[in-house]
Amino acid sequence: MRRHRILILGGTTEARQLAAALSQRPDCDLLLSLAGRTAEPMAQPVPVRSGGFGGSDGLAAFLNEEKFDLLIDATHPFAARISHNAVIAARTTGIAFFAMRRPVWQQQPGDRWTRVSTIAEAVPALGAAPRCVFLAIGRQEAFHFNNAPQHRYVIRSVDPVSPPLDVPDATYILATGPFEEDAERELLERNKVDVIVAKNSGGAATYGKIAAARQLGIEVIMVERQQPAEISTANTVEDALGLVDHLFSPEMKRGV
Numbered sequence: 001m002r003r004h005r006i007l008i009l010g011g012t013t014e015a016r017q018l019a020a021a022l023s024q025r026p027d028c029d030l031l032l033s034l035a036g037r038t039a040e041p042m043a044q045p046v047p048v049r050s051g052g053f054g055g056s057d058g059l060a061a062f063l064n065e066e067k068f069d070l071l072i073d074a075t076h077p078f079a080a081r082i083s084h085n086a087v088i089a090a091r092t093t094g095i096a097f098f099a100m101r102r103p104v105w106q107q108q109p110g111d112r113w114t115r116v117s118t119i120a121e122a123v124p125a126l127g128a129a130p131r132c133v134f135l136a137i138g139r140q141e142a143f144h145f146n147n148a149p150q151h152r153y154v155i156r157s158v159d160p161v162s163p164p165l166d167v168p169d170a171t172y173i174l175a176t177g178p179f180e181e182d183a184e185r186e187l188l189e190r191n192k193v194d195v196i197v198a199k200n201s202g203g204a205a206t207y208g209k210i211a212a213a214r215q216l217g218i219e220v221i222m223v224e225r226q227q228p229a230e231i232s233t234a235n236t237v238e239d240a241l242g243l244v245d246h247l248f249s250p251e252m253k254r255g256v
């Protein structure tokens, strides 16, 4: 019997967990795709390919040539370009498709959130007066804060910010999550952080700083997600496994 070929677009904890769970199914043949940006990517439980496809056309061609049956977009909720490409490629090839999306964090009593739509909008939201800013947004868009050099920055990322910010006072922390609330509170206190800039990524792994900020009464400039496309979505690995079951059920294969 031919096994179902599944391409998982990854780069997240959920993608790794989903790949591990699906690898237990003897009827599935998996390939996990990474962007290839991280210098030392984590070990993965299934075969991996790395690097861009060349836009939605390249992804569609790859899906056709490699005869995939299902595409799963399990990339980070802020990886907008690859997610858009996945929707287009699934439409043009007609192969089955769904996305894994963690639910967004909801503001809780005691949270001091200022919501913005983009990282660029977060810069003026910091205000004119100098503050200590914890940037927990990854390294790719940190450059926007060159426009507000009056602040002191603490910047955490998996790989180094390159080039470094063109500001007089920046401290860099290289670290990979998950980050626990107690350690996050200690980091915020030690650095006398006044405000955090964070993406509303959802999930538990990076929520510690949000909970710690609530405890300490620290403001969070929260970059909200873009409006998602109208697509089939699973919120958890369990939901995703259920969707795969459904897609590969005998009824679906017969087109019932």
Ligand SMILES: NC(=O)c1ccc[n+]([C@@H]2O[C@H](COP(=O)([O-])OP(=O)(O)OC[C@H]3O[C@@H](n4cnc5c(N)ncnc54)[C@H](OP(=O)(O)O)[C@@H]3O)[C@@H](O)[C@H]2O)c1
Residues within 6 Å of the ligand: 009, 010, 011, 012, 033, 034, 035, 037, 050, 051, 052, 053, 054, 055, 056, 058, 059, 074, 075, 076, 078, 079, 080, 081, 082, 083, 085, 137, 138, 140, 199
């Ligand atoms: N953005 C974040 O905050 C964030 C946080 C944690 C992890 N990540 C992970 O880091 C990766 C890059 O994120 P990004 O925000 O730079 O993405 P992006 O802006 O949406 O994608 C830029 C380009 O990178 C390539 N690409 C991205 N993800 C890929 C994948 N899984 N496999 C193959 N090619 C991929 C694609 O190139 P082509 O057009 O040439 O195919 C895509 O057009 C993603 O896999 C994401 O899951 C992102």
